[in-house]
Amino acid sequence: xMLLTTHGLTRRYSGLVAVDGVDLAIxxxxxxxVIGPNGAGKTTLFNLLTGIVPPTEGRIVFDGQEIATLPAxxxxxxxxxxxxxxxxxxxxxxxxxxxxxGMHPRLSSNLLATVFRLPRFRAEExxxxxxxxxxxxxxxxxxxxxxxxxxxxxxxxxxxxxARALVxxxxxxxxxxxxxxxxxxxxxxxxxxxxxxxxxxxxxxLVEHDMHFVMGLSETIxxxxxxxxxxxxxxxxxxSDPKVVEAxxxxxxxxxxxxxxxxxxxx
Amino acid sequence: MTIPGWLDDFLWTYxxxxxxxxxxxxxxxxxxxxxxxxxxxxxxxxxxxxxAYSGALLSMKLHWPFALVLPASCVAPVLFALAIxxxxxxxxxxxxxxxxxxxxxxxxxxxxxWDYVGGALGLNGIPERAETWMIFSLLGVALLALFxxxxxxxxRAMEAMREDATAAAAMGINVQRYHLMALVTSAxxxxxxGSLGAHEADFISPGEYGFEPAVTILSxxxxxxxxxxxxxxxxxxxxxxxxxxxxxxxxIRLALNGVIIVLAVLFLPRGLFGWRMKRRxx
Numbered sequence: 001x002m003l004l005t006t007h008g009l010t011r012r013y014s015g016l017v018a019v020d021g022v023d024l025a026i027x028x029x030x031x032x033x034v035i036g037p038n039g040a041g042k043t044t045l046f047n048l049l050t051g052i053v054p055p056t057e058g059r060i061v062f063d064g065q066e067i068a069t070l071p072a073x074x075x076x077x078x079x080x081x082x083x084x085x086x087x088x089x090x091x092x093x094x095x096x097x098x099x100x101x102g103m104h105p106r107l108s109s110n111l112l113a114t115v116f117r118l119p120r121f122r123a124e125e126x127x128x129x130x131x132x133x134x135x136x137x138x139x140x141x142x143x144x145x146x147x148x149x150x151x152x153x154x155x156x157x158x159x160x161x162x163a164r165a166l167v168x169x170x171x172x173x174x175x176x177x178x179x180x181x182x183x184x185x186x187x188x189x190x191x192x193x194x195x196x197x198x199x200x201x202x203x204x205x206l207v208e209h210d211m212h213f214v215m216g217l218s219e220t221i222x223x224x225x226x227x228x229x230x231x232x233x234x235x236x237x238x239x240s241d242p243k244v245v246e247a248x249x250x251x252x253x254x255x256x257x258x259x260x261x262x263x264x265x266x267x
Numbered sequence: 268m269t270i271p272g273w274l275d276d277f278l279w280t281y282x283x284x285x286x287x288x289x290x291x292x293x294x295x296x297x298x299x300x301x302x303x304x305x306x307x308x309x310x311x312x313x314x315x316x317x318x319a320y321s322g323a324l325l326s327m328k329l330h331w332p333f334a335l336v337l338p339a340s341c342v343a344p345v346l347f348a349l350a351i352x353x354x355x356x357x358x359x360x361x362x363x364x365x366x367x368x369x370x371x372x373x374x375x376x377x378x379x380x381w382d383y384v385g386g387a388l389g390l391n392g393i394p395e396r397a398e399t400w401m402i403f404s405l406l407g408v409a410l411l412a413l414f415x416x417x418x419x420x421x422x423r424a425m426e427a428m429r430e431d432a433t434a435a436a437a438m439g440i441n442v443q444r445y446h447l448m449a450l451v452t453s454a455x456x457x458x459x460x461g462s463l464g465a466h467e468a469d470f471i472s473p474g475e476y477g478f479e480p481a482v483t484i485l486s487x488x489x490x491x492x493x494x495x496x497x498x499x500x501x502x503x504x505x506x507x508x509x510x511x512x513x514x515x516x517x518x519i520r521l522a523l524n525g526v527i528i529v530l531a532v533l534f535l536p537r538g539l540f541g542w543r544m545k546r547r548x549x
Binding site for chain 1: 427
């Protein structure tokens with residue numbers, strides 16, 4: 001069953017078609033990737049899926065529901081969570097508070113219960129903190145819960161963004177270049193984390209630059225080029241498809257990937 | 268309970284100043300709630316004017332009891348907030364500031380040109396019904412409520428959208444709804460402050476609710492900071508007491524406010540009292 005499909009999804013900017021008639025189909029469960037060169041429209045695609053920018057044309061169906069016209073916060077409440085390519089943490093907050101902010105759509109105490117500190121409010125806050133700590137443990141940041149978010153190392157900030165997205169137990173987790181700027185050890189750890197997230201039942205869709213990383217991790221790979229979806233298939237198919245190799249990967253990178261064939265488990 | 272003579276003298280002499288501390292504290296909170304969600308919305312003087320005029324008219328023309336006048340004084344500011352809030356939701360930063368100041372100026376010229384509310388002369392003979400305990404009880408309740416709300420999912424959402432509205436929306440926070448809620452809260456607080464001010468001064472005029480007070484209210488929050496709700500109130504008290512200490516130089520009061528804003532923006536981006544609200548990590 002498909003968790004997310006897009007139909008003719010298009011986003012035009014003046015004089016530029018960033019995403020051009022994309023028909024994407026993401027099955028429920030597992031890890032899936034969208035790859036493409038710089039400017040291929042990967043981040044715009046994520047922004048369309050999460051409601052940060054509205055589509056010019058086309059439909060988005062999530063779990064059987066049409067969501068293209070829903071605002072971003074409604075899509076988050078439906079279970080679509082994301083991280084950002086350029087990390088967007090709430091830097092004045094502590095690590096734990098950042099994760100608690102991600103719990104927002106799951107909390108329901110109203111202003112009255114909040115101001116009067118009713119038992120309902122207290123119980124919900126307690127549960128929220130417990131969930132936030134669990135999410136931090138999942139990404140290995142439990143010891144840094146009370147640090148300021150902007151005091152974390154780059155790799156830890158990426159992990160914190162994942163914890164913040166994960167804490168509301170989304171059905172679909174969108175990771176925008178999660179390995180960008182990470183060293184090989186951090187990238188390997190990230191690969192393990194993404195596998196554990198998928199094993200827990202969250203469908204993961206990642207946009208990545210690091211081919212090696214994606215090939216070893218993903219069940220399906222969709223290739224974007226100049227805003228168009230030019231291929232969807234398994235990593236093996238992507239690697240061997242002459243259209244992708246010729247039109248997108250280029251001869252040099254293709255040769256490099258072939259050299260790594262068989263040992264591509266993310267560094 | 269008997270009040271000692273010297274204290275009675277003191278309270279009598281400084282009653283207006285003491286009331287101003289409470290009223291300006293409420294105005295500082297009205298500024299705080301919109302800045303806390305990242306909106307540079309400068310309609311507080313306009314809200315205050317609507318609260319003052321509607322409250323004064325209810326007292327003078329309809330002779331309502333003050334217990335009804337005070338809550339009713341919030342109605343016009345809230346309606347105005349909803350009317351300007353919906354179309355200006357998409358604005359932010361300096362555009363929002365200009366739009367809200369412009370709308371305040373529109374109201375000011377309405378007062379000036381409307382004889383029913385006294386035109387440029389304003390309204391005279393408003394019954395003096397605002398008591399010190401009312402002003403400071405309302406300030407205390409508002410301050411406590413904002414602290415409690417700040418230390419909850421609402422407070423986290425407010426801080427999140429102040430830092431990064433896009434990321435906040437992606438976390439499931441309905442940013443526009445919070446913007447509107449903040450604006451309505453701001454209207455209630457400023458409306459109360461306006462009505463209390465009108466019922467303690469016995470006289471109001473359009474000039475009290477124009478551009479100059481809008482900037483003064485902003486300076487309360489800029490000087491105090493917005494890390495916690497007590498900070499802008501402290502800023503307001505500082506700026507209310509300062510001219511009192513420089514009584515001989517009233518003409519430089521506004522200039523001094525301007526200098527303080529510039530200095531605060533340049534050297535104290537978090538304000539004089541800029542510590543951040545602690546949230547218990549249970």
